[in-house]
Amino acid sequence: MSTVVACILFLAVIVYSIFGGADFGAGIWDLLAGGARRGRRPREVIDRSIGPVWEANHVWLIFVFVVLWTAFPTAYASITLTLFVPLAFAALGIVLRGASFAFRHAVYRTEEQRVYGAFFALGSLLVPFAFGCVAGAIATGRVPAGGKAGDPWSSWVNPTSLLGGVLAVVAVAYLSSVFLVFDAGRIADAEMVEYFRRRAVVAAVVAGVVALAGIAILHADANDLFDELTARALPLVIVSAVGGIASLVLLLRESHRFARVAAVGAVGGIIAAWGVAQWPYVVPQTMTVDATAAPSGTLAATVVVFVLACTFILPSIGFLYWLDQQDALPEEGGDDGIDLAVAPGTDPGASGR
Amino acid sequence: MTSTILAVDPVPWARGQMAFTLAFHIILVPLGVSWAFLTLIANHRAIRHDDSDALLLAQRWSKYMAVTFAVGAVTGTVLTFEFGLLWPRFMGRWGEAFGIPFLVEGLFFFLEAIFVAIYIFGWKRMRPWPHFWTGVPVVLAGIGGSVSVVAANAWMNTPSGFTLDAQGNLDTVDPWGVIFNSSMPLNALHMVIAAYIVGGFLVASVYAVGMLKGRNDHYHRLGFTIAFSVAAIAVPLQMGVGDSLARWVYNEQPVKFAAIELVATTGSDKPEILLGRINDDGEIEGGIPLPGVASILSDPSTGTATVVQGLDSVPAADRPTFSQVNTVHLAWDVMVGTATLLLLVALYYGGYWLFRRRLPQSPWFLRVAACCGVLSVIALEAGWVMAEVGRQPWIVYHYMKVEDAATGNSYVWVTFLAVVVLYAGLGYAAIRVLRTMSRRARDGLSTDDEGPYGPSGPIAGPIEDPVAGEAP
Numbered sequence: 001m002s003t004v005v006a007c008i009l010f011l012a013v014i015v016y017s018i019f020g021g022a023d024f025g026a027g028i029w030d031l032l033a034g035g036a037r038r039g040r041r042p043r044e045v046i047d048r049s050i051g052p053v054w055e056a057n058h059v060w061l062i063f064v065f066v067v068l069w070t071a072f073p074t075a076y077a078s079i080t081l082t083l084f085v086p087l088a089f090a091a092l093g094i095v096l097r098g099a100s101f102a103f104r105h106a107v108y109r110t111e112e113q114r115v116y117g118a119f120f121a122l123g124s125l126l127v128p129f130a131f132g133c134v135a136g137a138i139a140t141g142r143v144p145a146g147g148k149a150g151d152p153w154s155s156w157v158n159p160t161s162l163l164g165g166v167l168a169v170v171a172v173a174y175l176s177s178v179f180l181v182f183d184a185g186r187i188a189d190a191e192m193v194e195y196f197r198r199r200a201v202v203a204a205v206v207a208g209v210v211a212l213a214g215i216a217i218l219h220a221d222a223n224d225l226f227d228e229l230t231a232r233a234l235p236l237v238i239v240s241a242v243g244g245i246a247s248l249v250l251l252l253r254e255s256h257r258f259a260r261v262a263a264v265g266a267v268g269g270i271i272a273a274w275g276v277a278q279w280p281y282v283v284p285q286t287m288t289v290d291a292t293a294a295p296s297g298t299l300a301a302t303v304v305v306f307v308l309a310c311t312f313i314l315p316s317i318g319f320l321y322w323l324d325q326q327d328a329l330p331e332e333g334g335d336d337g338i339d340l341a342v343a344p345g346t347d348p349g350a351s352g353r
Numbered sequence: 354m355t356s357t358i359l360a361v362d363p364v365p366w367a368r369g370q371m372a373f374t375l376a377f378h379i380i381l382v383p384l385g386v387s388w389a390f391l392t393l394i395a396n397h398r399a400i401r402h403d404d405s406d407a408l409l410l411a412q413r414w415s416k417y418m419a420v421t422f423a424v425g426a427v428t429g430t431v432l433t434f435e436f437g438l439l440w441p442r443f444m445g446r447w448g449e450a451f452g453i454p455f456l457v458e459g460l461f462f463f464l465e466a467i468f469v470a471i472y473i474f475g476w477k478r479m480r481p482w483p484h485f486w487t488g489v490p491v492v493l494a495g496i497g498g499s500v501s502v503v504a505a506n507a508w509m510n511t512p513s514g515f516t517l518d519a520q521g522n523l524d525t526v527d528p529w530g531v532i533f534n535s536s537m538p539l540n541a542l543h544m545v546i547a548a549y550i551v552g553g554f555l556v557a558s559v560y561a562v563g564m565l566k567g568r569n570d571h572y573h574r575l576g577f578t579i580a581f582s583v584a585a586i587a588v589p590l591q592m593g594v595g596d597s598l599a600r601w602v603y604n605e606q607p608v609k610f611a612a613i614e615l616v617a618t619t620g621s622d623k624p625e626i627l628l629g630r631i632n633d634d635g636e637i638e639g640g641i642p643l644p645g646v647a648s649i650l651s652d653p654s655t656g657t658a659t660v661v662q663g664l665d666s667v668p669a670a671d672r673p674t675f676s677q678v679n680t681v682h683l684a685w686d687v688m689v690g691t692a693t694l695l696l697l698v699a700l701y702y703g704g705y706w707l708f709r710r711r712l713p714q715s716p717w718f719l720r721v722a723a724c725c726g727v728l729s730v731i732a733l734e735a736g737w738v739m740a741e742v743g744r745q746p747w748i749v750y751h752y753m754k755v756e757d758a759a760t761g762n763s764y765v766w767v768t769f770l771a772v773v774v775l776y777a778g779l780g781y782a783a784i785r786v787l788r789t790m791s792r793r794a795r796d797g798l799s800t801d802d803e804g805p806y807g808p809s810g811p812i813a814g815p816i817e818d819p820v821a822g823e824a825p
Contacts, residue, residue: 088434320474
C-alpha cells in the first residue's frame with residue numbers, strides 16, 4: 001500500500017509541475033512582455049489562458065504537502081527542517097503570485113496593475129526556482145533521516161540544487177510558452193501565435209541546453225542520482241529528450257496541438273525520471289518509502305481520498321474547461337444586460353454619490 | 354550552524370507567527386464559507402421574483418467573494434507550509450493521524466475552487482436555474498472544508514483514533530476515530546455557525562454604511578436584509594451550541610475550563626467572574642463575581658453544589674501559565690460579551706419584524722448594525738484565542754507540548770517579521786481592491802472583467818479611472 005501512496009504522491013508532483021508549472025511559466029512571460037502598451041496583447045492571452053483554473057491548479061501543491069506529511073511524516077519533518085529557507089521563499093512567492101493575480105484583475109488603473117503585475121511575475125519566478133532547489137536537495141540525499149535538520153544552506157546552495165532551480169524556471173517557461181501558442185491559436189490571434197511560437201522555440205533550445213549542461217553537473221556533483229538516471233530511469237529520460245526535440249520540430253512545423261503534448265512529455269518525463277531514479281527512497285539514501293510510511297489505516301484513508309478526488313474533481317475540471325470554451329448565451333446576457341441597465345445615472349446604487 | 358546574537362529561541366516566534374497567520378486567515382474563512390450562501394439567496398430571489406436588483410447583487414457578490422476566496426487560498430497555503438516549517442517535530446510524530454482531516458479538507462477545497470470558477474463563468478454561459486445549482490457545491494464544500502479543518506484542531510484537544518507502540522510512536526491509526534474525535538461535532542458546528550454569523554454581519558455592515566450615507570434604495574436594503582437576516586438567525590443558535598460546548602469543556606477539559614472561568618482551586622459554589630485576573634501567587638484579583646453562577650451553569654441539575662476543578666488540580670508544567678490563564682479568561686469575557694450584544698441586536702431585529710412586519714431602518718439601528726460586522730469578528734477572534742491558549746502548554750493534549758513540537762531553526766523571527774509586513778500589505782491591498790470594485794459598480798462602470806476567475810478583460814484597461822484614489 002505504501003507503494004501505491006508513493007505513486008499517488010509522485011503523480012500529484014507531476015501534475016502540479018505541469019499545470020502549476022505552466023501557470024508560473026505564464027507569469028515569467030508576463031514579466032518579459034515589456035511595458036504596459038507593448039505587453040498588452042501577450043498579457044491578454046496569458047490572462048485568458050490561466051484565468052479560470054489558476055486557483056485549482058495550485059491545490060495540487062496543497063495535496064502534495066498533505067499527502068507527504070500524512071503518509072511520510074518523518075520524511076516531511078526532515079525536509080521542512082532542512083530546507084526551511086527555500087520553502088519559505090516558495091511560500092512568499094505563492095502569496096505574492098496568487099494574491100496579486102487576483103488583485104490585478106480587479107483594479108483598473110495602469111499604475112496599480114503594474115505593481116500587482118510585478119509582484120505576480122516575481123512570485124512566478126521565485127516559486128519554481130525554490131521548488132527546483134528543494135527537488136535538487138532531496139534528490140542528492142542532502143536531507144538527513146529521522147526528522148533531523150540538515151545544513152540550512154549547503155543543502156540547497158549546491159550545484160545540483162541550483163541546477164534544479166534554473167532547470168525548473170526554464171522548463172516551466174518553455175512548457176507555458178507552448179501552451180500559450182495553443183491558447184493564442186484558440187482565440188484566433190495569429191500575431192500572438194507567432195509571438196509565443198518564437199519564444200517557445202527559444203525556450204525549448206534554452207531548456208535543452210540547461211538539461212545538457214545538467215548532465216555534466218550531475219555527473220560531478222551527484223553520482224548516485226546520475227547512475228540511476230542513466231540506468232533504471234533511462235527510458236524516461238529518453239522520453240523527456242524525445243518530447244523536447246519533438247515539440248521543437250512540431251513548433252517549427254506549426255503543429256501546435258501536438259507540440260503541447262510533446263512538451264508535457266518532456267517536462268513530465270524528466271520529473272517521472274527523478275521519481276524512478278530515487279526509488280525506493282522518499283528521501284535518498286536514508287528513508288525508504290516502506291520504512292517511513294504511515295500505519296495502514298492512514299494509507300488507506302489517503303487512497304480513498306485520492307479515489308474520491310478523481311471521481312469528483314476530474315469531471316468538475318472537465319466541466320470548467322468545457323464552460324470556458326462556450327460562447328456567452330446571447331439572450332440571457334448575464335452581466336452585459338445588467339450593466340447596460342445600470343448605466344451611469346440610472347444605477348439605483350449611485351444615488352447617494 | 355554558526356550561532357550569532359541573531360539566533361534566538363524559535364518557540365515564541367513560531368507560536369507568534371502561527372497565531373498571526375491564523376488570526377488573519379480566520380477572518381477570511383467566514384467569507385469563504387458563508388458568502389456563497391448569501392449569494393445564492395440573492396440569486397434565488399432574482400430568478401423567482403424576476404428581481405434585477407437581486408441579480409445585480411448576486412453577480413457582484415460572487416465577484417467580491419472570489420477576491421476574498423483568492424486571498425484566503427494563499428493565506429491557507431501559507432498555513433500548509435507553516436505546519437512543516439514551524440512545527441516539524443509535531444508533524445513528524447503525529448502527521449499520520451493529524452494529517453487525515455486535511456486530506457479530506459484538500460478534497461473540499463479543490464471542489465470549492467473549481468465551482469467558484471464555474472459559478473462565475475456560468476453567469477454568461479449557463480441558463481439561470483442550472484447556473485444557480487452550480488453555486489450549491491460551493492456552499493457545501495465550504496462547510497465540508499471548515500468542518501475538516503476544525504476536526505484536525507479538535508483532534509489536538511481530544512486526540513483519538515490511534516494506538517502507540519512501546520516507544521510512544523504511532524502504531525495503528527483509525528481514520529474515522531481521528532476525524533470524529535469527541536470534541537469535533539460541537540467544535541465544527543460552532544465554527545460553521547460562527548462563519549455564517551461573521552460573514553452575514555460583515556457583509557450587512559457594508560450595506561448599513563451605504564444606507565447611512567443615503568443610498569437607501571431597494572438594492573441596498575436587499576443586500577442588508579439578506580446578510581443581516583442570515584446572521585441574526587444564526588446568533589441564537591450559536592448561543593445554544595456555545596452553551597453545550599462550554600459544558601462539554603467542563604466535563605472533558607476541566608483544566609481549560611478552570612482557565613476560562615478563572616477557578617484557582619477545586620471546589621463547589623464557584624462564582625462567574627466578569628473580568629478580573631489571576632496574580633502571580635495564584636490568587637484571583639478584581640472583577641465582578643456573580644456568586645455560584647459558574648457552578649450552576651456547569652451543571653444546572655446540581656446547582657451551586659457542582660464541583661468545578663481548579664487550576665491547582667494539575668502540576669504547573671501541565672497547565673497554562675497564569676498570564677495565559679488571564680488571556681483565556683479575558684478572551685472568554687470578550688467573546689461572551691460581544692456575542693450577547695449581537696444577540697440583543699438580533700432579537701430586536703427579529704422582534705421588530707414580528708410586530709411591525711417590516712425591518713428597522715432608523716439611523717440608530719443602522720449605526721448599531723454597521724458595528725456588528727466588527728463585533729462579530731472580535732467575538733470570533735476571542736473564541737479562537739480562548740480555544741488555542743486554553744490548550745497550552747499542549748499541542749496534542751496530554752501527549753506533546755508545544756515547546757517539543759517547534760522547529761529548531763533559530764531564524765524564525767525573520768520569517769515572522771516578513772509575514773507581518775507581507776500580510777499588512779495583503780490586507781491593505783485586499784480592502785483597497787474591494788473598495789475599488791464596489792465604487793466602480795456604484796458608478797455604473799463595467800464590472801464585466803472583474804474578479805480573479807472572470808473571463809479576462811483588457812489588462813492595461815482604461816488609463817484614467819475617474820474615481821480611483823478619491824475615497825469619499
